[in-house]
Amino acid sequence: MDVFDRLKQAADQDWQSYVDHRFVRELGAGTLPQAAFRAYLVQDYLFLIQFSRAWALAAYKSRTIPEIRAAQAGLSGILDETELHVRLCGRWGLTPEQLHSVPEHQATVAYTRFVLDCGAAGDLLDLHVALAPCVIGYAEIGKALTPNGIDQIPADHPYREWIGEYAGDAFQQLAVGSRRLLDNLAERSMTERRFAELAALFGKASRLEADFWQMGLDAAA
Amino acid sequence: MDVFDRLKQAADQDWQSYVDHRFVRELGAGTLPQAAFRAYLVQDYLFLIQFSRAWALAAYKSRTIPEIRAAQAGLSGILDETELHVRLCGRWGLTPEQLHSVPEHQATVAYTRFVLDCGAAGDLLDLHVALAPCVIGYAEIGKALTPNGIDQIPADHPYREWIGEYAGDAFQQLAVGSRRLLDNLAERSMTERRFAELAALFGKASRLEADFWQMGLDAAA
Amino acid sequence: MDVFDRLKQAADQDWQSYVDHRFVRELGAGTLPQAAFRAYLVQDYLFLIQFSRAWALAAYKSRTIPEIRAAQAGLSGILDETELHVRLCGRWGLTPEQLHSVPEHQATVAYTRFVLDCGAAGDLLDLHVALAPCVIGYAEIGKALTPNGIDQIPADHPYREWIGEYAGDAFQQLAVGSRRLLDNLAERSMTERRFAELAALFGKASRLEADFWQMGLDAAA
Amino acid sequence: MDVFDRLKQAADQDWQSYVDHRFVRELGAGTLPQAAFRAYLVQDYLFLIQFSRAWALAAYKSRTIPEIRAAQAGLSGILDETELHVRLCGRWGLTPEQLHSVPEHQATVAYTRFVLDCGAAGDLLDLHVALAPCVIGYAEIGKALTPNGIDQIPADHPYREWIGEYAGDAFQQLAVGSRRLLDNLAERSMTERRFAELAALFGKASRLEADFWQMGLDAAA
Numbered sequence: 001m002d003v004f005d006r007l008k009q010a011a012d013q014d015w016q017s018y019v020d021h022r023f024v025r026e027l028g029a030g031t032l033p034q035a036a037f038r039a040y041l042v043q044d045y046l047f048l049i050q051f052s053r054a055w056a057l058a059a060y061k062s063r064t065i066p067e068i069r070a071a072q073a074g075l076s077g078i079l080d081e082t083e084l085h086v087r088l089c090g091r092w093g094l095t096p097e098q099l100h101s102v103p104e105h106q107a108t109v110a111y112t113r114f115v116l117d118c119g120a121a122g123d124l125l126d127l128h129v130a131l132a133p134c135v136i137g138y139a140e141i142g143k144a145l146t147p148n149g150i151d152q153i154p155a156d157h158p159y160r161e162w163i164g165e166y167a168g169d170a171f172q173q174l175a176v177g178s179r180r181l182l183d184n185l186a187e188r189s190m191t192e193r194r195f196a197e198l199a200a201l202f203g204k205a206s207r208l209e210a211d212f213w214q215m216g217l218d219a220a221a
Numbered sequence: 222m223d224v225f226d227r228l229k230q231a232a233d234q235d236w237q238s239y240v241d242h243r244f245v246r247e248l249g250a251g252t253l254p255q256a257a258f259r260a261y262l263v264q265d266y267l268f269l270i271q272f273s274r275a276w277a278l279a280a281y282k283s284r285t286i287p288e289i290r291a292a293q294a295g296l297s298g299i300l301d302e303t304e305l306h307v308r309l310c311g312r313w314g315l316t317p318e319q320l321h322s323v324p325e326h327q328a329t330v331a332y333t334r335f336v337l338d339c340g341a342a343g344d345l346l347d348l349h350v351a352l353a354p355c356v357i358g359y360a361e362i363g364k365a366l367t368p369n370g371i372d373q374i375p376a377d378h379p380y381r382e383w384i385g386e387y388a389g390d391a392f393q394q395l396a397v398g399s400r401r402l403l404d405n406l407a408e409r410s411m412t413e414r415r416f417a418e419l420a421a422l423f424g425k426a427s428r429l430e431a432d433f434w435q436m437g438l439d440a441a442a
Numbered sequence: 443m444d445v446f447d448r449l450k451q452a453a454d455q456d457w458q459s460y461v462d463h464r465f466v467r468e469l470g471a472g473t474l475p476q477a478a479f480r481a482y483l484v485q486d487y488l489f490l491i492q493f494s495r496a497w498a499l500a501a502y503k504s505r506t507i508p509e510i511r512a513a514q515a516g517l518s519g520i521l522d523e524t525e526l527h528v529r530l531c532g533r534w535g536l537t538p539e540q541l542h543s544v545p546e547h548q549a550t551v552a553y554t555r556f557v558l559d560c561g562a563a564g565d566l567l568d569l570h571v572a573l574a575p576c577v578i579g580y581a582e583i584g585k586a587l588t589p590n591g592i593d594q595i596p597a598d599h600p601y602r603e604w605i606g607e608y609a610g611d612a613f614q615q616l617a618v619g620s621r622r623l624l625d626n627l628a629e630r631s632m633t634e635r636r637f638a639e640l641a642a643l644f645g646k647a648s649r650l651e652a653d654f655w656q657m658g659l660d661a662a663a
Numbered sequence: 664m665d666v667f668d669r670l671k672q673a674a675d676q677d678w679q680s681y682v683d684h685r686f687v688r689e690l691g692a693g694t695l696p697q698a699a700f701r702a703y704l705v706q707d708y709l710f711l712i713q714f715s716r717a718w719a720l721a722a723y724k725s726r727t728i729p730e731i732r733a734a735q736a737g738l739s740g741i742l743d744e745t746e747l748h749v750r751l752c753g754r755w756g757l758t759p760e761q762l763h764s765v766p767e768h769q770a771t772v773a774y775t776r777f778v779l780d781c782g783a784a785g786d787l788l789d790l791h792v793a794l795a796p797c798v799i800g801y802a803e804i805g806k807a808l809t810p811n812g813i814d815q816i817p818a819d820h821p822y823r824e825w826i827g828e829y830a831g832d833a834f835q836q837l838a839v840g841s842r843r844l845l846d847n848l849a850e851r852s853m854t855e856r857r858f859a860e861l862a863a864l865f866g867k868a869s870r871l872e873a874d875f876w877q878m879g880l881d882a883a884a
Contacts, residue, residue: 049506049507049510052501052507052510053501053502053504053510056498056499056501056502056504056510056513056514056517057498057502059494059495059498059501059517060495060498060499060502062495062498064491065491065494065521065524068491068494068495068498068517068521069521071498072498072514072517072518072521075498075501075510075514075517076514076518079507079510079511079514082507
């Protein structure tokens with residue numbers, strides 16, 4: 001078992017509340033109300049801005065050029081992802097102006113600033129454990145929603161593009177890299193005593209992710 | 222008008238949503254359900270832990286001994302306040318063990334980590350503007366709830382002690398000091414262009430405080 | 443006068459001690475001992491590692507996508523510069539292994555960690571003022587050493603490549619951008635009271651840069 | 664062997680260059696030129712300002728009230744020590760005004776900002792390992808200079824008060840506490856792989872401390 005699987009097992013209930021949230025199930029089934037998805041998508045854009053700051057923080061906290069370069073690639077990747085987001089939002093009828101005028105929801109503030117504070121107050125391992133539900137979790141969700149492969153998503157599935165992105169090879173490989181990074185950081189600075197703290201942190205981050213889905217559902221209620 | 226009054230005026234609607242929240246009115250009238258107050262009080266204890274870290278951050282970001290000493294006094298004051306909180310919670314039937322086993326609510330995470338991130342990413346002025354709704358806001362609420370003075374709170378008012386603390390001279394003086402500090406920091410690094418950003422930050426912090434009251438009400442719903 | 447010219451004027455003596463240091467004059471004249479240049483070059487490589495962390499810090503401290511993107515470009519540029527450095531060092535007979543095994547000199551630690559601390563404790567303006575002697579200063583030195591243009595550097599000048607890099611258009615444009623950024627940040631958060639503090643900070647950073655040249659000379663003494 | 668003894672052993676040469684520096688030996692023998700001591704003392708005062716920021720950083724990076732309280736006590740202790748320093752400097756003919764007008768020496772900038780950056784970029788263990796040569800090292804020096812006890816320092820020894828402070832019970836107990844803290848933090852987040860990194864960090868901090876003594880000697884040369 002790698003560190004990520006250990007964290008998942010230790011925080012099983014919180015993890016399930018996140019990856020098996022009603023929002024996820026309805027998104028997979030294509031029955032999620034558009035209003036819920038749109039509310040989510042806009043907040044996820046605001047989320048990515050803070051998320052890119054988290055990767056910049058990882059670069060700042062690095063010691064060697066390879067570490068800095070890896071974090072810089074992560075930062076660069078997120079910045080590219082925001083452009084895709086702007087296009088995806090456009091298809092749902094949201095202009096960039098609308099995206100930037102929407103205030104951050106409490107759920108967005110809570111998870112993003114929690115991650116940033118874990119990173120600022122702790123070390124790179126704290127930061128990457130706090131990020132893990134997002135990076136690795138989205139990859140697991142993407143895979144779980146495509147048991148027969150991406151090609152089997154019906155052409156008229158309303159969330160086909162979203163599911164395809166996270167189930168796709170590129171994102172899956174990103175998640176594999178993140179798991180290896182966790183193992184590597186843990187070899188350096190994780191004892192069993194610390195594992196318990198990291199599992200609590202991971203569980204909390206998972207709950208904050210679940211709250212993020214809930215925000216989408218509430219917007220359409 | 223000092224900087225605080227300008228911020229309040231610029232973010233009037235957000236500010237009113239906070240200081241005139243139903244939680245506050247019912248607390249003042251003594252009609253707030255005990256369950257709402259208890260839920261609030263426990264989260265406020267967890268809030269203070271992060272709040273003390275914010276004062277430590279202010280000390281770290283200071284440049285001169287008098288600045289460091291002032292922030293250290295703030296930190297020390299918060300640590301003392303947590304002890305009062307433990308006692309107050311005890312009177313409401315909450316043991317220290319219970320206090321520490323309660324998970325942080327999303328509303329607690331959102332406001333506290335937002336403040337800490339404002340301070341980590343910005344300068345001392347950003348940090349103290351983000352803190353202002355709490356420090357100065359509680360003083361305003363305490364005063365507003367005691368129009369005829371603390372002595373006129375009925376002896377059997379269930380929230381007498383809480384109101385008395387924030388309406389009391391010590392806390393009022395603390396708020397006066399915080400207003401002066403804002404003016405002082407603004408003289409150093411606030412232009413009119415920046416004022417608009419600070420007003421937006423202040424409005425956001427006020428909304429997060431309003432959400433904190435709402436969490437208390439929701440717990441008793 | 444833009445902010446940079448004002449800073450230079452206010453800290454004139456410290457600034458001159460840096461841009462007109464004997465190391466610079468001998469480098470320009472081609473009379474600088476190779477041992478001095480090599481000692482400098484190795485430490486400058488170690489310097490760039492910390493310098494890239496400073497740009498990552500700028501990205502972390504940014505609030506908007508354009509700001510983050512600009513800092514990310516700066517970070518990316520520095521990482522590319524380290525590769526050029528490795529090649530340049532190679533030409534002077536230094537292997538990458540040698541580069542990484544050299545301990546940081548006190549002068550390297552002093553300037554780099556001073557910049558990083560200015561940025562961590564202050565805001566983006568503090569950070570960029572601390573960086574200015576390096577980014578904008580090297581451009582001024584490059585220009586001053588090529589009064590008749592880059593083409594007029596003798597083909598056999600031992601430091602032709604180094605001078606050409608900093609006198610070249612690409613680096614000159616980078617410095618123009620840095621000056622504009624200072625002006626922009628100052629419009630947001632610089633009052634006249636703060637200018638005096640920034641000038642002191644700028645003077646100190648300039649002295650630490652002068653010490654960095656001195657380290658090169660001392661190595662060949 | 665506790666963590667501190669392991670660090671000392673792993674970085675033996677750097678450690679000896681610090682604790683057995685000529686400055687220390689001459690200070691112990693009472694033969695250190697006054698000019699060297701005064702130059703050191705003034706810089707040590709400037710050092711303590713940054714050192715108090717390091718303790719504030721430790722409080723900010725803490726997670727629990729006991730941790731925050733311990734760091735706050737450290738911060739408070741340093742602030743008190745600066746007052747003693749002002750008095751001690753006064754006896755050597757230095758007014759508080761003189762103390763504040765002296766620019767920080769490169770050696771002061773290097774060690775203090777190195778410690779602060781270790782703490783900002785790393786975790787509490789990195790921070791406390793970087794601080795260890797100062798806190799625990801001064802206690803070892805104090806003890807080594809008083810092999811027969813404090814009472815045996817001749818009454819006319821010019822540096823009697825300084826030696827007495829660091830050889831005294833209060834400071835010795837502080838160092839004992841720091842050693843325990845290192846052990847405690849290491850149990851949480853130190854693997855053997857990380858020990859090698861920490862030993863390198865400890866060695867570097869020790870060399871920067873040695874440079875600090877050298878600065879005193881150079882001032883009197």
